[in-house]
Amino acid sequence: MIDYDGVKMDLDQVKAVLESSALTLSKAQKYASNLSSRLKTIGLHLEVEQDLINERVEDQVYSKAMTVTDNLFTVIRRYADLLYRLSQVAPARDQQTEPIDYEKRYYRRVILPQDTVRSYLETDAIYVRTPMLRNLQRKAVKGDKGRTISNAQSTIFREPISYSIMLAENYSEYNFSVFERKTIHFLFVYHDLPGNMIYICDNDNHETKPVIDAITKFLPNGDYPLTCEIHASAVLENSIPEGTYITVTKLQNGTKSHSQIIDFWREKIENQDRISGLERCETSISEKCC
Numbered sequence: 001m002i003d004y005d006g007v008k009m010d011l012d013q014v015k016a017v018l019e020s021s022a023l024t025l026s027k028a029q030k031y032a033s034n035l036s037s038r039l040k041t042i043g044l045h046l047e048v049e050q051d052l053i054n055e056r057v058e059d060q061v062y063s064k065a066m067t068v069t070d071n072l073f074t075v076i077r078r079y080a081d082l083l084y085r086l087s088q089v090a091p092a093r094d095q096q097t098e099p100i101d102y103e104k105r106y107y108r109r110v111i112l113p114q115d116t117v118r119s120y121l122e123t124d125a126i127y128v129r130t131p132m133l134r135n136l137q138r139k140a141v142k143g144d145k146g147r148t149i150s151n152a153q154s155t156i157f158r159e160p161i162s163y164s165i166m167l168a169e170n171y172s173e174y175n176f177s178v179f180e181r182k183t184i185h186f187l188f189v190y191h192d193l194p195g196n197m198i199y200i201c202d203n204d205n206h207e208t209k210p211v212i213d214a215i216t217k218f219l220p221n222g223d224y225p226l227t228c229e230i231h232a233s234a235v236l237e238n239s240i241p242e243g244t245y246i247t248v249t250k251l252q253n254g255t256k257s258h259s260q261i262i263d264f265w266r267e268k269i270e271n272q273d274r275i276s277g278l279e280r281c282e283t284s285i286s287e288k289c290c
Contacts, residue, residue, distance in 0.1 A: 013096070020091045028086055035079040042072050077134065081156060087111070088159050107163040116241070117157060119164040120268065121174040125256065126248040127264060128164070128215060130157045132188065133208060133244045135201035161214040180220040181227045181251035184212060187261050188234040191242045203232035206244070215248060231255055240265045 045068045053061055090096075090106035112118070120127040134156070165171065186208055193200060212230065216223040223230075229251060235258050245265060247256050256264075 017091045024086050024091070028083060031079050031082050031086075035075065038075045038079075039072075042068060042075065045071075084156055104163065104167060107160065108167055111160050112164055112167070115157065115160045116243070117160040117164050118268075119161065119168055121165070121168045121170050124249070124253075126165075126179070126215065127261075127268075128161060128211075128246040128248075129241075129265065130161065130211065130244045130246070132190075132242060133157070133186075133206040133211065135205045136207055155210045158210040158214045161211060162217070165215070165218060176218050177220055178250060179248060182216075182219060183229045183231065183249050183251050183253075183255055184215070184223075185247045185249070185255040185261075186211075186230075186232040187245040187247070187258060188232070189237050189240060189242055189245060189262075190234065191236070191238050193236070203234055206232070208232070211244075211246060215246065219248070227251070233258070235262075237262055240269060 045064070049063055049065050049068060053063065088111065090099075090103040096102040116129070116131060118129045168174070186203070186206065188201075188203065188206065208230070212223050216228065221227045237258075240262055245261055247261055249255060
């Protein structure tokens with residue numbers, strides 16, 4: 001949690017923010033309650049499956065374990081998406097005197113640091129980082145009595161990526177037009193692979209479409225198939241945080257190598273950590289002086 005000091009606000013704005021927050025709280029509580037109920041049901045199914053195999057000695061058995069597990073992950077993902085979307089709109093945005101600037105400040109202060117989404121607009125490429133993108137979920141989400149709730153495709157990180165680009169220091173003067181013909185490279189960085197390889201996502205099974213849409217809306221021709229190539233690869237690497245590293249380059253220049261991408265982000269992260277350390281030191285010194 002982040003604690004902020006009180007600030008002077010117009011009474012109408014305070015009322016609007018509190019009303020908006022109360023509505024968001026009510027929706028979040030409803031989602032949490034529904035999630036808890038569905039997890040309880042899935043837990044009962046897991047217990048049944050566990051009881052069925054406790055007395056078995058055969059090498060192979062008939063089991064619904066994978067189906068139950070798939071349902072568990074699907075439900076968690078569904079409600080994670082719903083809860084996440086609640087936080088993507090700044091509280092009482094429409095009641096602010098400058099709603100666009102207000103939402104930009106909200107993303108800079110709250111969303112981007114929490115999501116750890118970062119973007120850099122460099123001369124040779126556009127660099128974007130997100131946490132590890134999820135695997136595609138093609139099945140519909142099922143609710144009570146087998147009713148379909150909705151499709152499970154996630155749009156997590158779409159808006160944060162857009163704002164991280166717009167909030168880049170050189171956004172206003174950056175020449176996006178050089179990427180009329182472009183290559184988009186997704187590099188999935190893992191620290192360690194899970195013991196159960198069933199849960200490793202193939203490079204072409206990550207949910208990349210919302211990410212591509214968020215980036216290419218700034219670029220000429222968008223992701224038009226004749227002027228946009230998309231590549232994906234993965235690497236085991238511990239020198240930078242686990243996650244998804246997206247690099248946009250001019251089509252004629254090809255993709256950056258793994259080492260070039262890793263070196264770029266290592267330097268950026270080290271510089272950011274150094275700046276953050278200096279800021280904490282200055283704050284500490286200021287507090288002691290006071």
